[in-house]
Amino acid sequence: MLLTYVDESFTDDWYTMAALLLDGPAAAALTAQFDQVAADAVRAYGLPAGPEVELHGHEIFHAAKSWKGVPPRARIGVFDDVVEAVAAQPVRIIARGMDVIGQKARYAVPEAPHSVVLKHLLERVDECATAFDDYALVIADEVDGQAKHRADFFTYREAGTSGYRNRRLTRIVDTLHFAPSQASRLVQAVDVVAFLYRRTFTHQETDARARRAKIGMWKRLKPRVVHQLCWFPAVNGQQQSWGRDLA
Numbered sequence: 446m447l448l449t450y451v452d453e454s455f456t457d458d459w460y461t462m463a464a465l466l467l468d469g470p471a472a473a474a475l476t477a478q479f480d481q482v483a484a485d486a487v488r489a490y491g492l493p494a495g496p497e498v499e500l501h502g503h504e505i506f507h508a509a510k511s512w513k514g515v516p517p518r519a520r521i522g523v524f525d526d527v528v529e530a531v532a533a534q535p536v537r538i539i540a541r542g543m544d545v546i547g548q549k550a551r552y553a554v555p556e557a558p559h560s561v562v563l564k565h566l567l568e569r570v571d572e573c574a575t576a577f578d579d580y581a582l583v584i585a586d587e588v589d590g591q592a593k594h595r596a597d598f599f600t601y602r603e604a605g606t607s608g609y610r611n612r613r614l615t616r617i618v619d620t621l622h623f624a625p626s627q628a629s630r631l632v633q634a635v636d637v638v639a640f641l642y643r644r645t646f647t648h649q650e651t652d653a654r655a656r657r658a659k660i661g662m663w664k665r666l667k668p669r670v671v672h673q674l675c676w677f678p679a680v681n682g683q684q685q686s687w688g689r690d691l692a
Contacts (some may be wrong), residue, residue, distance in 0.1 A: 446618075447537075447577070448472050449570055450631045451585040453559060454502065454639040459647045460558035461542040461675075462566045463639035465631065466573060466581065471534045472631060478530040479630035486523050490515045499626060500527050500633045502640025521658055527637050528662040531669070537573060538666060540642045540673045541565045542687070547679030559588065560597060561676075564606050567598070567614055569672045574616035584622045586632050591623050609682075638666065646675070646687040 450465045467475065483498045492498050498511045505512050505524050512520060543562050548555045567583070574581040588594070598621050601614045626632045645663045650656040677683045 447574055447579050447581045448631070449581045449583045449617075450629070450635040451563070451566065451583060452626075452632060452636040452639045453562070453586075453588075454636075454643040455545075455558065456643070456647070458544070458546050459542060459643060460545050460562050461540065461639055461643040461647075462559075462562045463541075463635050463642055464539040464566055464570050464583075465531070465635040465638060466537040466539070466570070467534060467631075471536060475530060475534045475536070475634060476630045478533070479527070479634060482523065482526045482530060485526075486515075490519060497627065500630070500637065501626065502637040502644075505637075506640070506644070521655075524637070525658070525662060527634070528641065528665060531634055531638065532665045536669050538638060538670045538673075539566060539569045539573065540638070540670060541569065542643070542646070542675035544675065544677045544679065547677050551678040557590075559590070560594070563594065564597070564601065564608075565674075565676065567601065567617065568606055568610055568612050571612060571614040571616045573671055579616070581617045582619060582622070583617055584624050584629070584632065586626050586636065587623045591621075595621050641666070642673075 447466045447468065451462060453460065453462045455461065479500055483500060486492055487494050487498060492511050504510050505520050508515060508520060541562050543558055545558050548558065548561070570581050570583065598614070602617070605611045605613045624632055626636060641659060641663055645659050650659070674684050674686050677685060
Protein backbone atom coordinates (compact mmCIF):
# COMPACT_ATOMS: atom_id res chain seq x y z
CA MET A 446 0.00 0.00 0.00
CA LEU A 447 1.33 3.43 -0.98
CA LEU A 448 0.53 6.07 1.61
CA THR A 449 -0.11 9.17 -0.49
CA TYR A 450 0.02 12.61 1.11
CA VAL A 451 -1.38 15.60 -0.81
CA ASP A 452 -1.20 19.37 -0.36
CA GLU A 453 -1.46 22.53 -2.43
CA SER A 454 0.37 25.84 -2.86
CA PHE A 455 -1.13 28.71 -4.80
CA THR A 456 -1.28 32.39 -5.69
CA ASP A 457 -3.86 34.38 -7.65
CA ASP A 458 -2.04 33.37 -10.86
CA TRP A 459 -0.98 29.77 -10.23
CA TYR A 460 -2.36 26.69 -8.51
CA THR A 461 -0.04 23.79 -7.77
CA MET A 462 -0.37 20.52 -5.88
CA ALA A 463 1.99 17.74 -4.94
CA ALA A 464 1.61 14.13 -3.87
CA LEU A 465 4.16 12.24 -1.79
CA LEU A 466 3.91 8.44 -2.16
CA LEU A 467 5.75 6.15 0.25
CA ASP A 468 5.45 2.84 2.07
CA GLY A 469 5.18 2.24 5.82
CA PRO A 470 8.90 2.02 6.68
CA ALA A 471 9.67 5.18 4.70
CA ALA A 472 6.73 6.96 6.36
CA ALA A 473 8.04 6.07 9.82
CA ALA A 474 11.60 7.09 8.93
CA LEU A 475 10.57 10.42 7.39
CA THR A 476 8.35 11.23 10.37
CA ALA A 477 11.29 10.59 12.71
CA GLN A 478 13.56 12.80 10.59
CA PHE A 479 11.03 15.65 10.61
CA ASP A 480 10.65 15.32 14.39
CA GLN A 481 14.44 15.63 14.65
CA VAL A 482 14.59 18.72 12.41
CA ALA A 483 11.87 20.36 14.52
CA ALA A 484 13.59 19.42 17.79
CA ASP A 485 16.91 20.80 16.55
CA ALA A 486 15.19 24.08 15.59
CA VAL A 487 13.56 24.33 19.02
CA ARG A 488 16.96 24.01 20.71
CA ALA A 489 18.83 26.27 18.29
CA TYR A 490 16.37 29.14 17.93
CA GLY A 491 14.30 29.06 21.10
CA LEU A 492 11.07 28.02 19.43
CA PRO A 493 8.24 26.77 21.67
CA ALA A 494 8.58 23.02 22.22
CA GLY A 495 5.80 20.72 21.08
CA PRO A 496 3.82 19.81 17.98
CA GLU A 497 2.92 23.47 17.31
CA VAL A 498 6.33 23.83 15.62
CA GLU A 499 5.20 22.86 12.15
CA LEU A 500 7.55 22.44 9.21
CA HIS A 501 5.47 24.36 6.69
CA GLY A 502 7.06 25.73 3.54
CA HIS A 503 5.34 29.12 3.59
CA GLU A 504 5.82 29.66 7.32
CA ILE A 505 9.52 28.79 7.30
CA PHE A 506 10.22 30.78 4.14
CA HIS A 507 8.33 33.89 5.27
CA ALA A 508 9.13 33.77 9.02
CA ALA A 509 5.49 33.26 10.02
CA LYS A 510 3.98 31.85 13.24
CA SER A 511 6.59 29.84 15.19
CA TRP A 512 9.32 30.97 12.78
CA LYS A 513 8.86 34.69 13.39
CA GLY A 514 12.16 36.21 14.40
CA VAL A 515 14.32 33.34 13.16
CA PRO A 516 17.09 34.81 10.94
CA PRO A 517 16.83 34.22 7.16
CA ARG A 518 20.01 32.13 6.92
CA ALA A 519 18.77 29.88 9.74
CA ARG A 520 15.36 29.43 8.11
CA ILE A 521 16.95 28.52 4.78
CA GLY A 522 19.04 25.97 6.65
CA VAL A 523 15.93 24.41 8.22
CA PHE A 524 14.17 24.37 4.85
CA ASP A 525 17.23 22.68 3.37
CA ASP A 526 17.21 20.06 6.15
CA VAL A 527 13.55 19.33 5.42
CA VAL A 528 14.19 18.90 1.70
CA GLU A 529 17.18 16.67 2.42
CA ALA A 530 15.04 14.49 4.69
CA VAL A 531 12.49 13.96 1.90
CA ALA A 532 15.16 13.35 -0.75
CA ALA A 533 16.88 10.77 1.45
CA GLN A 534 13.84 8.47 1.60
CA PRO A 535 12.58 6.15 -1.18
CA VAL A 536 9.57 8.34 -1.91
CA ARG A 537 7.84 9.16 -5.19
CA ILE A 538 6.70 12.70 -5.96
CA ILE A 539 3.96 13.81 -8.35
CA ALA A 540 3.59 17.54 -9.02
CA ARG A 541 0.86 19.30 -11.00
CA GLY A 542 0.18 22.93 -11.77
CA MET A 543 -2.35 25.11 -13.56
CA ASP A 544 -2.24 28.62 -15.02
CA VAL A 545 -5.24 30.17 -13.21
CA ILE A 546 -5.24 33.33 -15.33
CA GLY A 547 -5.36 31.19 -18.47
CA GLN A 548 -8.22 29.13 -17.06
CA LYS A 549 -10.26 32.29 -16.41
CA ALA A 550 -9.50 33.50 -19.94
CA ARG A 551 -10.67 30.24 -21.53
CA TYR A 552 -13.80 29.45 -19.50
CA ALA A 553 -16.73 31.75 -18.75
CA VAL A 554 -17.45 29.84 -15.55
CA PRO A 555 -14.18 28.14 -14.55
CA GLU A 556 -14.19 25.23 -12.15
CA ALA A 557 -12.48 25.77 -8.79
CA PRO A 558 -8.70 25.41 -9.32
CA HIS A 559 -8.38 23.05 -6.36
CA SER A 560 -10.87 20.62 -7.92
CA VAL A 561 -9.21 20.75 -11.35
CA VAL A 562 -5.64 20.24 -10.17
CA LEU A 563 -6.67 17.60 -7.62
CA LYS A 564 -8.33 15.60 -10.39
CA HIS A 565 -5.19 15.78 -12.53
CA LEU A 566 -3.07 14.78 -9.53
CA LEU A 567 -5.28 11.81 -8.63
CA GLU A 568 -5.12 10.54 -12.23
CA ARG A 569 -1.35 10.40 -11.95
CA VAL A 570 -1.45 8.82 -8.50
CA ASP A 571 -3.68 6.09 -9.91
CA GLU A 572 -1.28 5.61 -12.85
CA CYS A 573 1.70 5.40 -10.51
CA ALA A 574 0.02 2.82 -8.29
CA THR A 575 -0.90 0.78 -11.37
CA ALA A 576 2.65 0.92 -12.72
CA PHE A 577 3.98 -0.50 -9.45
CA ASP A 578 1.13 -3.02 -9.14
CA ASP A 579 0.10 -1.45 -5.84
CA TYR A 580 -2.73 0.55 -4.30
CA ALA A 581 -2.79 4.07 -2.84
CA LEU A 582 -4.48 5.53 0.23
CA VAL A 583 -4.77 9.33 -0.08
CA ILE A 584 -4.41 11.63 2.94
CA ALA A 585 -4.70 15.35 2.19
CA ASP A 586 -4.34 18.48 4.25
CA GLU A 587 -7.65 19.78 5.57
CA VAL A 588 -9.40 22.19 3.18
CA ASP A 589 -12.83 23.69 2.68
CA GLY A 590 -15.25 21.59 0.65
CA GLN A 591 -14.07 18.17 1.79
CA ALA A 592 -17.47 16.58 1.19
CA LYS A 593 -17.43 17.77 -2.44
CA HIS A 594 -13.94 16.39 -3.01
CA ARG A 595 -15.04 13.02 -1.63
CA ALA A 596 -18.12 13.06 -3.86
CA ASP A 597 -15.97 13.95 -6.88
CA PHE A 598 -13.63 11.08 -6.07
CA PHE A 599 -16.57 8.66 -5.91
CA THR A 600 -17.51 9.77 -9.45
CA TYR A 601 -13.92 9.34 -10.65
CA ARG A 602 -13.85 5.82 -9.26
CA GLU A 603 -17.21 4.79 -10.69
CA ALA A 604 -17.42 6.67 -13.99
CA GLY A 605 -14.01 8.17 -14.67
CA THR A 606 -12.45 11.61 -14.49
CA SER A 607 -13.85 12.90 -17.82
CA GLY A 608 -11.77 15.12 -20.05
CA TYR A 609 -9.20 13.91 -22.53
CA ARG A 610 -7.71 11.35 -20.12
CA ASN A 611 -11.02 10.02 -18.74
CA ARG A 612 -9.50 7.52 -16.34
CA ARG A 613 -11.37 5.42 -13.77
CA LEU A 614 -9.43 5.59 -10.53
CA THR A 615 -9.35 1.93 -9.51
CA ARG A 616 -6.07 1.89 -7.60
CA ILE A 617 -6.96 4.50 -4.98
CA VAL A 618 -8.73 2.74 -2.15
CA ASP A 619 -11.51 3.80 0.23
CA THR A 620 -12.14 7.55 0.01
CA LEU A 621 -10.15 10.79 0.32
CA HIS A 622 -8.97 11.29 3.88
CA PHE A 623 -8.20 14.73 5.32
CA ALA A 624 -5.87 15.36 8.25
CA PRO A 625 -4.81 18.52 10.10
CA SER A 626 -1.25 19.40 9.22
CA GLN A 627 -0.23 19.98 12.84
CA ALA A 628 -0.97 16.30 13.54
CA SER A 629 1.00 14.87 10.60
CA ARG A 630 4.66 15.37 9.78
CA LEU A 631 3.97 13.74 6.40
CA VAL A 632 1.33 16.32 5.50
CA GLN A 633 3.97 18.90 6.42
CA ALA A 634 6.45 17.10 4.18
CA VAL A 635 4.24 17.30 1.11
CA ASP A 636 3.39 20.92 2.00
CA VAL A 637 7.09 21.76 1.68
CA VAL A 638 7.30 19.92 -1.66
CA ALA A 639 4.24 21.74 -3.04
CA PHE A 640 5.51 25.12 -1.86
CA LEU A 641 8.98 24.55 -3.32
CA TYR A 642 7.52 23.35 -6.64
CA ARG A 643 5.39 26.48 -7.04
CA ARG A 644 8.06 28.85 -5.78
CA THR A 645 10.73 27.40 -8.05
CA PHE A 646 8.75 27.61 -11.27
CA THR A 647 6.40 30.58 -10.86
CA HIS A 648 8.18 33.13 -8.67
CA GLN A 649 11.00 35.38 -9.86
CA GLU A 650 13.35 35.92 -6.93
CA THR A 651 14.98 39.33 -6.57
CA ASP A 652 17.85 37.80 -4.60
CA ALA A 653 20.21 35.64 -6.67
CA ARG A 654 21.17 33.59 -3.60
CA ALA A 655 17.53 32.74 -2.91
CA ARG A 656 17.09 31.70 -6.54
CA ARG A 657 20.13 29.42 -6.43
CA ALA A 658 19.00 27.94 -3.12
CA LYS A 659 15.51 26.99 -4.28
CA ILE A 660 16.75 25.60 -7.61
CA GLY A 661 19.37 23.54 -5.80
CA MET A 662 16.76 22.12 -3.43
CA TRP A 663 14.38 21.17 -6.25
CA LYS A 664 17.22 19.50 -8.12
CA ARG A 665 17.84 17.33 -5.05
CA LEU A 666 14.19 16.24 -5.11
CA LYS A 667 14.15 15.70 -8.89
CA PRO A 668 15.31 12.03 -8.78
CA ARG A 669 12.20 11.31 -6.67
CA VAL A 670 9.81 13.01 -9.12
CA VAL A 671 7.90 10.51 -11.26
CA HIS A 672 5.60 13.11 -12.86
CA GLN A 673 5.70 16.90 -13.16
CA LEU A 674 3.38 18.90 -15.44
CA CYS A 675 1.55 22.23 -15.66
CA TRP A 676 -1.66 22.90 -17.63
CA PHE A 677 -2.01 26.15 -19.59
CA PRO A 678 -5.74 26.21 -20.54
CA ALA A 679 -5.57 29.35 -22.69
CA VAL A 680 -2.81 27.95 -24.94
CA ASN A 681 -4.86 25.27 -26.71
CA GLY A 682 -4.89 23.24 -23.51
CA GLN A 683 -1.10 22.92 -23.65
CA GLN A 684 0.63 20.97 -20.89
CA GLN A 685 4.23 21.67 -20.12
CA SER A 686 6.87 20.10 -17.90
CA TRP A 687 8.46 22.98 -16.06
CA GLY A 688 12.11 23.03 -15.30
CA ARG A 689 13.79 20.76 -17.79
CA ASP A 690 16.74 23.13 -17.51
CA LEU A 691 17.02 24.88 -14.17
CA ALA A 692 20.50 26.27 -14.68
